[in-house]
Amino acid sequence: MPPTHEVLNQPPPLAGYDLYAADPVLAEALHREGAGWAEERVRALGVLAGDPEAIAWGEAADANPPVLRTHDRYGRRVDEVEFHPAWHRLLGTAVEHGLHAAPWRDPRPGAQVARAAGFYLWTQVEAGHGCPVSMTFAAVPALRAAAPGLAEVWEPKLTALAYQPALAPLAAKAGALCGMAMTEKQGGSDVRANTTTAAPAGPDEPWLLTGHKWFCSAPMSDAFLVLAQAPAGLSCFLVPRVLPDGARNRFHLQRLKDKLGNRANASAEVELDRAAGWPVGEPGRGLAAILEMVNHTRLDCVVGSAALMRQAVAQATHHAAHRSAFGRRLADQPLMENVLADLAVESEAATVLAMRVAGAFDRAPDDPAEAAVRRLATAVAKYWVCKRAPAVAAEALECLGGNGYVEESGMPRLYREAPLNSLWEGAGNINSLDVLRVLARRPETVAALLDEVAPARAAEPRLDRAAAAAERELAAADLAGLQGGARRLVERLAVLLQGALLVRHGHPAVADAFCASRVAGDHGAAFGTLPPGPDLPTIVERATPKVG
Numbered sequence: 436m437p438p439t440h441e442v443l444n445q446p447p448p449l450a451g452y453d454l455y456a457a458d459p460v461l462a463e464a465l466h467r468e469g470a471g472w473a474e475e476r477v478r479a480l481g482v483l484a485g486d487p488e489a490i491a492w493g494e495a496a497d498a499n500p501p502v503l504r505t506h507d508r509y510g511r512r513v514d515e516v517e518f519h520p521a522w523h524r525l526l527g528t529a530v531e532h533g534l535h536a537a538p539w540r541d542p543r544p545g546a547q548v549a550r551a552a553g554f555y556l557w558t559q560v561e562a563g564h565g566c567p568v569s570m571t572f573a574a575v576p577a578l579r580a581a582a583p584g585l586a587e588v589w590e591p592k593l594t595a596l597a598y599q600p601a602l603a604p605l606a607a608k609a610g611a612l613c614g615m616a617m618t619e620k621q622g623g624s625d626v627r628a629n630t631t632t633a634a635p636a637g638p639d640e641p642w643l644l645t646g647h648k649w650f651c652s653a654p655m656s657d658a659f660l661v662l663a664q665a666p667a668g669l670s671c672f673l674v675p676r677v678l679p680d681g682a683r684n685r686f687h688l689q690r691l692k693d694k695l696g697n698r699a700n701a702s703a704e705v706e707l708d709r710a711a712g713w714p715v716g717e718p719g720r721g722l723a724a725i726l727e728m729v730n731h732t733r734l735d736c737v738v739g740s741a742a743l744m745r746q747a748v749a750q751a752t753h754h755a756a757h758r759s760a761f762g763r764r765l766a767d768q769p770l771m772e773n774v775l776a777d778l779a780v781e782s783e784a785a786t787v788l789a790m791r792v793a794g795a796f797d798r799a800p801d802d803p804a805e806a807a808v809r810r811l812a813t814a815v816a817k818y819w820v821c822k823r824a825p826a827v828a829a830e831a832l833e834c835l836g837g838n839g840y841v842e843e844s845g846m847p848r849l850y851r852e853a854p855l856n857s858l859w860e861g862a863g864n865i866n867s868l869d870v871l872r873v874l875a876r877r878p879e880t881v882a883a884l885l886d887e888v889a890p891a892r893a894a895e896p897r898l899d900r901a902a903a904a905a906e907r908e909l910a911a912a913d914l915a916g917l918q919g920g921a922r923r924l925v926e927r928l929a930v931l932l933q934g935a936l937l938v939r940h941g942h943p944a945v946a947d948a949f950c951a952s953r954v955a956g957d958h959g960a961a962f963g964t965l966p967p968g969p970d971l972p973t974i975v976e977r978a979t980p981k982v983g
């Protein structure tokens with residue numbers, strides 16, 4: 436090999452390490468939010484997620500997107516999607532570790548937090564397979580609440596730790612997955628505009644659904660919760676891919692979307708041609724039934740975006756710790772240190788908020804104040820944490836220089852994935868408007884928010900001033916009429932919540948930097964604009980994974 440090909444000044448691959456051990460923010464949150472008992476099982480996923488073989492599954496699943504097979508060689512419809520084996524390894528691992536079901540199997544205190552922490556670690560390998568995992572997780576409470584009879588039949592399969600991808604009647608399957616189909620061509624946010632119809636077929640017969648769905652992800656799932664117009668209004672139905680007698684339901688896959696990111700996952704256009712469906716809840720109450728599912732998938736959007744940010748920051752800090760320019764490590768260059776610290780602060784704020792929301796999911800059933808936190812903070816965090824992910828991914832990519840723009844680095848995959856969580860399960864505007872609606876209609880959520888912030892106010896004057904301003908704004912505003920200002924208000928509430936969590940529980944250097952920049956407003960529009968004062972080396976060191 437000629438000496439000019441000697442490789443110098445390149446970092447070692449970020450592989451063969453324990454993502455849990457490398458992430459003190461997550462470990463602290465796991466214990467604080469009541470899931471310390473799950474540490475070893477969460478750590479197991481952290482070790483797996485750092486394993487070079489698992490990292491290679493993520494790369495292979497993304498590089499080999501699913502392929503639609505509408506018909507067999509004889510011309511019969513099959514409506515199947517073929518995935519790369521790596522997809523099955525990823526999804527199988529998630530299911531075997533209960534990321535789709537653990538809190539429903541064993542609802543002990545902290546179960547939601549433990550599951551969220553596992554989801555956060557494992558989806559750092561590849562985010563696309565998190566979609567069916569999350570939808571299956573979210574379908575169970577929706578079925579329990581609205582259709583106990585269906586839950587009795589489906590829940591044992593939806594919560595089994597068995598991944599069995601082939602389509603078959605439910606009775607023949609060890610485990611099953613569930614998706615959702617709401618969005619149609621003419622409307623996704625405004626689902627009341629759905630035109631798919633549902634007609635009763637007779638006593639003890641399933642209803643027959645006819646229409647199209649424009650986005651239906653994970654189409655090889657065993658069943659879907661589907662919205663359709665029944666005579667009583669918009670209603671929710673459980674539509675299986677295979678009927679109890681073994682026949683395929685008339686659920687036809689028209690096309691797969693050619694997506695910006697999330698490429699390992701399939702998202703289909705579906706034609707329902709008198710497909711059999713069983714009602715989930717009262718006819719005409721479909722939105723209420725499916726919103727229980729959406730509340731849970733929104734939690735995963737928050738956790739998933741926090742995970743993506745963490746992975747981006749881990750890659751950036753790792754690179755800067757091992758790469759030198761102009762005579763010293765990038766991480767020691769004062770301006771790069773500011774960029775990395777600013778990114779780390781954003782990531783830490785996202786993680787503490789995500790885990791706080793997961794904790795509220797645990798405690799809400801027995802605690803009205805936590806139920807109020809859950810209702811409001813899920814929507815606030817869904818807006819803000821998901822909104823921050825693309826900016827973090829772009830800046831973290833730049834920290835790797837040209838290598839960050841190259842597929843092999845993994846950064847382009849994070850960058851392409853980053854906008855998605857803000858888009859689905861209620862795009863940014865829809866989530867912000869949801870926050871306004873909740874604040875206006877449920878005053879107990881305002882009280883819960885202020886109570887959440889109160890304990891941190893005495894310790895941090897910058898937070899105290901911001902909380903007082905928010906209090907005045909909430910008291911004065913005609914919340915329902917504030918539509919045009921919704922994002923501005925929601926962003927301020929999110930920052931306040933994150934600031935309070937960091938002041939009470941975060942590393943003091945991170946809390947200081949967050950309050951100086953985000954809470955007090957001494958911050959630029961790009962990352963790397965933290966004001967002088969905070970202890971940046973400590974923040975960067977805390978975020979840098981230790982490999983080997």
Ligand SMILES: Cc1cc2nc3c(=O)[nH]c(=O)nc-3n(C[C@H](O)[C@H](O)[C@H](O)COP(=O)(O)OP(=O)(O)OC[C@H]3O[C@@H](n4cnc5c(N)ncnc54)[C@H](O)[C@@H]3O)c2cc1C
Pocket residue numbers: 614615616617618619621622623624625650651652653694697702855858859860861862863864865
């Ligand atoms: C990869 C991918 C997978 C998906 N998978 C699924 C799935 O499995 N099942 C499913 O049902 N759907 C799925 N979706 C659809 C997704 O949920 C919708 O795209 C989303 O809800 C937005 O709906 P829309 O595309 O019809 O946009 P629109 O509803 O037309 O919205 C367009 C824009 O207008 C904004 N907007 C809408 N109303 C208002 C308002 N009143 N005030 C201010 N702004 C407003 C929205 O925030 C958005 O920015 C998927 C989408 C993607 C990209």
